[in-house]
Amino acid sequence: MQQIMTASSLLLYSALLSLVLVPIIVAGVAAFFWFRWEKIGRWQEAKRHEFRLRMQIARWIWFRYIHLDCQYWIAFVDFDKGPLRLVGQPPDALYWSFTYNKFTEVGPVINSNDIKLRQDGTYEILISTNEPEDAEANWLKLRKGVGRGVIYFRTYEPRGNFPSRLPSVFQNGKQIIAEGCS
Numbered sequence: 157m158q159q160i161m162t163a164s165s166l167l168l169y170s171a172l173l174s175l176v177l178v179p180i181i182v183a184g185v186a187a188f189f190w191f192r193w194e195k196i197g198r199w200q201e202a203k204r205h206e207f208r209l210r211m212q213i214a215r216w217i218w219f220r221y222i223h224l225d226c227q228y229w230i231a232f233v234d235f236d237k238g239p240l241r242l243v244g245q246p247p248d249a250l251y252w253s254f255t256y257n258k259f260t261e262v263g264p265v266i267n268s269n270d271i272k273l274r275q276d277g278t279y280e281i282l283i284s285t286n287e288p289e290d291a292e293a294n295w296l297k298l299r300k301g302v303g304r305g306v307i308y309f310r311t312y313e314p315r316g317n318f319p320s321r322l323p324s325v326f327q328n329g330k331q332i333i334a335e336g337c338s
């Protein structure tokens with residue numbers, strides 16, 4: 157009888173402990189992701205073979221299907237602070253595109269076939285809730301209330317040795333992400 161009571165009380169204590177610890181661990185992981193939001197103002201390459209825990213989890217969710225002949229670049233932004241302008245030079249790739257999302261909710265896509273270049277060979281893409289006055293503008297319609305999210309820049313079959321040209325990102329007239337090359 158003593159052994160049965162000990163085994164059942166052990167099972168009860170284990171169940172109670174798991175009921176307490178699981179929410180604490182989940183809340184801790186969520187807080188880690190929330191407070192460790194990338195505010196560093198740069199593009200990050202989404203590589204499948206890196207093992208930084210936070211990005212490993214995000215890449216497993218978002219980037220399961222990255223092939224060796226493409227590159228994915230991500231930039232963490234706060235869409236609620238105003239419209240975004242992406243300004244840059246087109247990469248030397250067969251196909252490239254921009255989109256945004258709020259974690260798993262994917263937004264619209266604008267790609268190299270749709271993007272209109274300026275006379276100097278550069279492009280400008282507006283990400284906003286309001287349609288631009290210029291009907292010829294490159295525009296990604298932003299859903300209201302997106303909040304924090306990710307801009308994706310994808311290149312497929314880049315020519316050369318992977319030097320992607322990454323655009324500058326402006327918000328409210330201020331540069332929040334600098335242009336660069338990989």
